[in-house]
Amino acid sequence: MSETPVPPSTGTDRVKRGMAEQLKGGVIMDVVDAAQARIAEDAGAVAVMALERVPADIRAQGGIARMSDPDMIQGIIDAVSIPVMAKARIGHFVEAQVLQSLGVDYIDESEVLTPADEAHHIVKTDFTVPFVCGATHLGEALRRIAEGAAMIRSKGEAGTGNVVEATRHMRSLRSGIRALTTMDETELFVAAKELQAPYELVAEVARTGKLPVVLFTAGGIATPADAAMMMQLGAEGVFVGSGIFKSGDPAQRAAAIVQATTFHDDPAVIAKVSRGLGEAMVGLNVDTLPADQKYSSRGW
Amino acid sequence: MVSAPLVGVLALQGDVREHRAVLEQQGARTVAVRRPEELAGVDGLVLPGGESTTIAKLADRWGLLGPLRAAVRGGLPAYGSCAGMILLANRLLDAPADQQTIGGLDVVVRRNAFGRQVDSFESEVEVAGLPGGPVHAVFIRAPWVEETGPGVQVLGRVSGGPADGRIVAVRQGDVVATSFHPELTGDTRMHRFFVDLLR
Numbered sequence: 038m039s040e041t042p043v044p045p046s047t048g049t050d051r052v053k054r055g056m057a058e059q060l061k062g063g064v065i066m067d068v069v070d071a072a073q074a075r076i077a078e079d080a081g082a083v084a085v086m087a088l089e090r091v092p093a094d095i096r097a098q099g100g101i102a103r104m105s106d107p108d109m110i111q112g113i114i115d116a117v118s119i120p121v122m123a124k125a126r127i128g129h130f131v132e133a134q135v136l137q138s139l140g141v142d143y144i145d146e147s148e149v150l151t152p153a154d155e156a157h158h159i160v161k162t163d164f165t166v167p168f169v170c171g172a173t174h175l176g177e178a179l180r181r182i183a184e185g186a187a188m189i190r191s192k193g194e195a196g197t198g199n200v201v202e203a204t205r206h207m208r209s210l211r212s213g214i215r216a217l218t219t220m221d222e223t224e225l226f227v228a229a230k231e232l233q234a235p236y237e238l239v240a241e242v243a244r245t246g247k248l249p250v251v252l253f254t255a256g257g258i259a260t261p262a263d264a265a266m267m268m269q270l271g272a273e274g275v276f277v278g279s280g281i282f283k284s285g286d287p288a289q290r291a292a293a294i295v296q297a298t299t300f301h302d303d304p305a306v307i308a309k310v311s312r313g314l315g316e317a318m319v320g321l322n323v324d325t326l327p328a329d330q331k332y333s334s335r336g337w
Numbered sequence: 338m339v340s341a342p343l344v345g346v347l348a349l350q351g352d353v354r355e356h357r358a359v360l361e362q363q364g365a366r367t368v369a370v371r372r373p374e375e376l377a378g379v380d381g382l383v384l385p386g387g388e389s390t391t392i393a394k395l396a397d398r399w400g401l402l403g404p405l406r407a408a409v410r411g412g413l414p415a416y417g418s419c420a421g422m423i424l425l426a427n428r429l430l431d432a433p434a435d436q437q438t439i440g441g442l443d444v445v446v447r448r449n450a451f452g453r454q455v456d457s458f459e460s461e462v463e464v465a466g467l468p469g470g471p472v473h474a475v476f477i478r479a480p481w482v483e484e485t486g487p488g489v490q491v492l493g494r495v496s497g498g499p500a501d502g503r504i505v506a507v508r509q510g511d512v513v514a515t516s517f518h519p520e521l522t523g524d525t526r527m528h529r530f531f532v533d534l535l536r
Contacts, residue, residue, distance in 0.1 A: 045460040045498035052457045062350040083388040142454035
């Protein structure tokens with residue numbers, strides 16, 4: 038701690054990562070308008086993700102998916118008091134600049150939108166606003182953190198209502214972390230090479246047994262039991278995209294997923310909140326998706 | 338005198354793990370509180386940072402609000418950081434009309450008072466009663482105390498910047514709250530101060 042007073046400073050790593058710490062144990066819900074945002078807030082969401090179309094509709098309608106209209110994002114910011122996140126395309130640093138100027142609380146550099154750059158992600162350290170990024174395994178997560186991501190989520194396979202890819206990614210992240218904790222120093226240099234990630238971050242994960250930022254899950258979570266399973270697999274919170282507002286009774290399902298996330302280790306609670314929820318979103322089989330429809334393979 | 342007091346940490350959502358870790362470093366035992374029966378036998382209560390609307394809704398839905406209010410009204414020492422400060426406030430500004438609190442602090446607290454996340458900041462704050470110089474304070478979409486009642490002692494204010502002079506640490510009897518997050522900085526003095534209240 039410094040002895041001399043320092044002026045207030047914004048946009049520090051601690052402030053960016055600390056914001057994600059406050060979201061832990063919570064559910065972040067995709068919303069496309071102010072009315073949905075209010076339903077999410079009433080259900081107990083810790084934040085909302087403002088986007089023009091939920092992933093299931095992006096899949097159904099096709100075309101290029103971009104950052105949402107600023108009017109729509111502003112409408113959601115004005116409608117709720119909880120944090121508002123929004124998505125920028127992978128590599129589209131100007132969309133990120135626009136989102137920061139609108140005052141969004143977190144930017145998701147998201148594979149759900151059509152990538153704008155086939156090689157480069159956004160240099161997130163350039164921004165005051167924090168970023169969350171998707172990852173399928175540890176190396177990818179650490180590369181995003183090195184670029185300045187202050188929060189990581191599994192990619193899963195958004196818009197499918199199928200949790201299998203999120204499960205794969207959560208297990209991969211966890212086993213990757215666990216493997217590092219058993220290595221000696223010489224092995225960690227090799228691990229850094231194989232993970233294609235900075236040695237310092239690899240060594241930090243080996244020492245602490247966790248990512249240096251909060252880890253959420255995303256991509257295909259549709260039921261309270263899905264959310265609870267991800268929490269039991271080590272997620273610190275849950276993003277739900279299409280799963281809520283593509284279901285029969287969004288308000289009730291949203292509240293149920295919030296409760297199942299808090300009480301993820303209590304099957305009696307999960308059973309209770311799962312009763313009479315009506316129809317879940319119609320799901321898609323991930324292994325029959327054409328390659329260009331697999332969002333989790335976007336980003337590197 | 339309790340040598341290792343038992344602190345209940347409200348664990349519905351938020352940075353529960355960080356609070357528990359710092360409290361345990363100070364020699365306290367901790368228990369996660371998600372249900373009314375988990376309040377049994379606690380010597381103090383910590384309300385973590387998190388999303389106050391979410392925590393209040395879950396507390397209400399799971400029958401915790403009444404027991405928490407009764408406990409704090411009955412003299413259970415409590416400390417809240419950020420969302421925890423909001424939960425301990427008797428009155429709120431800039432909150433959804435139906436947002437409930439536990440109360441216990443005769444203050445008016447303004448939610449998200451410093452602005453949105455891009456305005457979140459770290460700064461040095463002098464806190465009365467904490468020896469060893471200013472606390473390095475992390476403010477994340479933080480609230481501030483807009484008004485204080487007669488029994489409330491102001492422990493700290495923002496120094497410098499656009500919010501210079503705003504109240505960010507208060508105490509009323511054994512109920513303490515800060516706008517900032519000492520659990521995120523490695524500065525253990527605020528938690529030490531609270532655990533000492535319980536001994």
